[in-house]
Amino acid sequence: MIKSKPRPTFAPSTQIDMPKAKPIAKESSTEEKIKEAARKLFTQKGFAATRTRDIADEAGINLALLNYYFRSKQKLFDIIMMENFRQFIHGISFNFQDKTLSLEQKIEKVVSMYIDFLTANPDLPLFILTELRNNPDQLAASIEGEIGETRTELFAQLKVAHAAGYIGIEPSHLVANLFGLTVFPFVARPILQKVTGADDTQFNNLMQQRKELIPIWIKTMLQPPKPTK
């Protein structure tokens, strides 16, 4: 849209220009079609198992357009990964930053929101966890940028509360349990369904129940130790 070289012009959305030049329905733009196809396949199959040709087919565009708009498979993947990741941690930062809520209320909100989010995006957590293992440093930086202060502050508060005996669980365990109880069933969905014999509807019902149940379980864990008889 601006440059003009011997090589194909290049006008990716990551450039600074073209803010709202074209309010084209996002869906219909070629760049967006490629991104959505890439998101679907990368999230489902991971980087290595995804073929650029499959992305092109899924998007219904010519293979060369992928490189025209995104330079390389890797660059496209990086964009998708960042967007996925941001989405994944947004809910946490969002609810935990709300100072008007008590810890219990924050937990209720986060759990409920997350279960809805995971129901709508079932492949995301495994993608995130895998990429986080392959790429711990890059994403670590992203975590900090997104929820840095909130996290540090909240965690410090929890530690104080625990040290003072107001909550009966080490903050590290609290975090592990909160996300273990919330996220794990979605990651382990195939095994769980096999083991429990639940079909898709039943599985979703179970997840809906957990919106209520997880906060109850967590609250029990939060209770300070009994006055030591």
Place this chain on the structure above:
Amino acid sequence: MIKSKPRPTFAPSTQIDMPKAKPIAKESSTEEKIKEAARKLFTQKGFAATRTRDIADEAGINLALLNYYFRSKQKLFDIIMMENFRQFIHGISFNFQDKTLSLEQKIEKVVSMYIDFLTANPDLPLFILTELRNNPDQLAASIEGEIGETRTELFAQLKVAHAAGYIGIEPSHLVANLFGLTVFPFVARPILQKVTGADDTQFNNLMQQRKELIPIWIKTMLQPPKPTK
């Protein structure tokens, strides 16, 4: 060892012969070296991201030997996957089949054993979960073969106990929670360490603590609802 064709001879351990013909130190045999290298790389990086050349290098053998002993990358992978998977569910079946233990005792044993196992094999759960998503049917069969009756029976007992009001949690949730609490921290280790600021030693300490803590939390969940004021 038996056949002799225009193509290279083929004497894999999956054949019926060679039961103990050579009590060679397992480590030193070429076949075993390939398998161990393959296990390491496949488990770490997954099928698509692993190159047969990398396996050969890791094993310190000629690339052609991989095909000589295992025919193809896929066949080698299938073997590794099955072995990993078997190892992964063995502990469960083992402890849950012990009729002399109470449910609480079984839980204690399984949790403790699993945390040790996951500490020693930190890449296994993510591998299993990924492969299970890519290959749900094949592995579903394997689950049944390994822990079929035990699972069915135990799960039925739990359902009865829950219906009768002896345990205050739906069995499906119990299973989800037990493994969520136990396995998830290992799968999400990079994020958890980042969020909690724990180094490797501290992380391992936390996991050791969970051997005691998880059974306590689970027992609380098991408690029947109060006599309804």
Place this chain on the structure above:
DNA sequence: AAATAATTTAATCAAATGATTAAATTATAA
């Protein structure tokens, strides 16, 4: 020791795959 079988090696193949190019088409600007 000689013959046979099994294993290992180096070289090579064919297909898959990410990427590029030049030409054609479409949209935008003058």
Place this chain on the structure above:
DNA sequence: TTATAATTTAATCATTTGATTAAATTATTT
């Protein structure tokens, strides 16, 4: 409308990658 820029297409490249082959080496059997 014409000229210019942006987009799209079909063809092609260069590497990578899984797999194979024939020859060399090593082990086993007779």
